[in-house]
Amino acid sequence: MGRSPCCDKVGLKKGPWTPEEDQKLLAYIEEHGHGSWRALPTKAGLQRCGKSCRLRWTNYLRPDIKRGKFSLQEEQTIIQLHALLGNRWSAIATHLPKRTDNEIKNYWNTHLKKRLTKMGIDPVSHKPKNETLLCNDGQSKSVANLSHMAQWESARLEAEARLAKQSKLRCTSLVEKQMGSTESSSTGTPAKVLAPNRCLDILNAWNRVWGTKHNDVSEGNGNEDLQSPTSTLSTTGNEESSTNLIELVGGNSSGSCDNGTTGDQECEEEWEYKDENRTESSIHGFNGISLASIDNNNKNGNGHMPSGNFLESFTDLLLSKSGTSNNPNTQGGGNSNTPLEPNGVNNNNNTCYEENNKNYWNNILNLVNSSLQDPPLF
DNA sequence: AATGCTTACAACCGCAACGTG
DNA sequence: CCACGTTGCGGTTGTAAGCAT
Numbered sequence: 001m002g003r004s005p006c007c008d009k010v011g012l013k014k015g016p017w018t019p020e021e022d023q024k025l026l027a028y029i030e031e032h033g034h035g036s037w038r039a040l041p042t043k044a045g046l047q048r049c050g051k052s053c054r055l056r057w058t059n060y061l062r063p064d065i066k067r068g069k070f071s072l073q074e075e076q077t078i079i080q081l082h083a084l085l086g087n088r089w090s091a092i093a094t095h096l097p098k099r100t101d102n103e104i105k106n107y108w109n110t111h112l113k114k115r116l117t118k119m120g121i122d123p124v125s126h127k128p129k130n131e132t133l134l135c136n137d138g139q140s141k142s143v144a145n146l147s148h149m150a151q152w153e154s155a156r157l158e159a160e161a162r163l164a165k166q167s168k169l170r171c172t173s174l175v176e177k178q179m180g181s182t183e184s185s186s187t188g189t190p191a192k193v194l195a196p197n198r199c200l201d202i203l204n205a206w207n208r209v210w211g212t213k214h215n216d217v218s219e220g221n222g223n224e225d226l227q228s229p230t231s232t233l234s235t236t237g238n239e240e241s242s243t244n245l246i247e248l249v250g251g252n253s254s255g256s257c258d259n260g261t262t263g264d265q266e267c268e269e270e271w272e273y274k275d276e277n278r279t280e281s282s283i284h285g286f287n288g289i290s291l292a293s294i295d296n297n298n299k300n301g302n303g304h305m306p307s308g309n310f311l312e313s314f315t316d317l318l319l320s321k322s323g324t325s326n327n328p329n330t331q332g333g334g335n336s337n338t339p340l341e342p343n344g345v346n347n348n349n350n351t352c353y354e355e356n357n358k359n360y361w362n363n364i365l366n367l368v369n370s371s372l373q374d375p376p377l378f
Numbered sequence: 379a380a381t382g383c384t385t386a387c388a389a390c391c392g393c394a395a396c397g398t399g
Numbered sequence: 400c401c402a403c404g405t406t407g408c409g410g411t412t413g414t415a416a417g418c419a420t
Binding site for chain 1 (some may be wrong): 387388389
Binding site (some may be wrong): 030051088089105 | 407409410413414415
């Protein structure tokens with residue numbers, strides 16, 4: 001309040017940028033760096049507000065931006081990280097080199113969110129929307145849900161706070177190093193660009209937090225009550241090496257759909273699970289509720305998903321190959337410990353929710369972990 | 379060909395955090 | 400500690416392109 005808006009000055013242009021404006025902005029920044037964004041437009045001879053210039057630069061003109069279709073690996077990463085971080089687009093963007101938070105946000109809103117919704121997955125919570133159908137005891141389920149989500153959220157925030165602090169320190173020292181060695185030509189390069197891809201190491205932070213706080217729970221003492229989402233994770237996290245778990249059939253290394261096909265569907269249908277690279281540890285236990293349950297066509301034919309088929313299910317999930325498989329009423333269970341009845345109703349209602357919930361998050365984290373341990377994808 | 383609808387994405391807006399004097 | 404300016408972030412909107420009727 002009281003602060004003067006930067007963009008409502010008379011005479012300042014709004015709307016799409018012209019090539020001439022882009023050229024001016026680009027030329028100015030290449031020569032001088034952006035310096036103060038507020039002062040930039042005048043100096044660069046642009047009839048724009050500084051904010052608009054900054055946005056144009058960071059989202060479009062910056063040389064280190066990769067444009068074009070998202071690869072399947074990128075899609076996967078976004079979904080996994082969104083499950084962990086929510087709408088923290090800038091945090092997600094740090095794990096997708098050369099992609100801007102705005103681009104990721106747009107892609108999520110126009111593609112991924114819809115896809116998940118279509119499959120009966122709540123894109124906010126990454127849980128099936130019809131959980132009430134999965135367990136008869138709706139009330140206790142709700143309580144469990146709230147409790148578990150609170151647990152999750154609290155731990156997540158704690159971990160994030162810690163790692164934000166660490167990454168900030170790391171980034172700062174890195175920037176200082178770089179600035180010391182070479183005078184950056186583009187002084188406006190944000191720290192996150194200079195920082196290593198894994199500046200934000202979610203899983204390690206997570207492991208630190210839960211590994212120390214909940215050892216008792218993760219000792220396998222038979223306590224099945226809403227354990228830590230990562231209670232089964234190894235605290236070392238080093239044994240997992242799941243490089244190339246997913247490959248594009250006949251695909252190129254970039255993983256993008258530049259083979260002449262266009263459109264999501266065609267692209268997505270190239271997804272295939274590369275079985276020989278699967279290791280038990282890398283995908284262990286992804287028999288979670290939402291993913292397993294999608295796969296009505298799974299090989300057992302009874303909705304009983306073999307443990308460790310996460311990626312396969314994940315692929316199916318994303319591809320939405322079967323129209324009937326999207327029926328939320330048929331989802332649920334899929335846990336190897338809680339096989340479904342032929343009608344798709346889990347007969348172990350008292351534990352199915354907790355188990356599924358636990359597995360869902362466990363396996364997202366496992367995947368993030370393995371993806372973070374892989375060499376850079378791009 | 380015209381019209382309306384949908385989709386994709388660039389850009390805007392406002393808020394909050396951060397930095398500085 | 401406070402006030403103010405700057406920057407970053409996430410939600411939302413505007414609009415062009417594509418598609419269906």
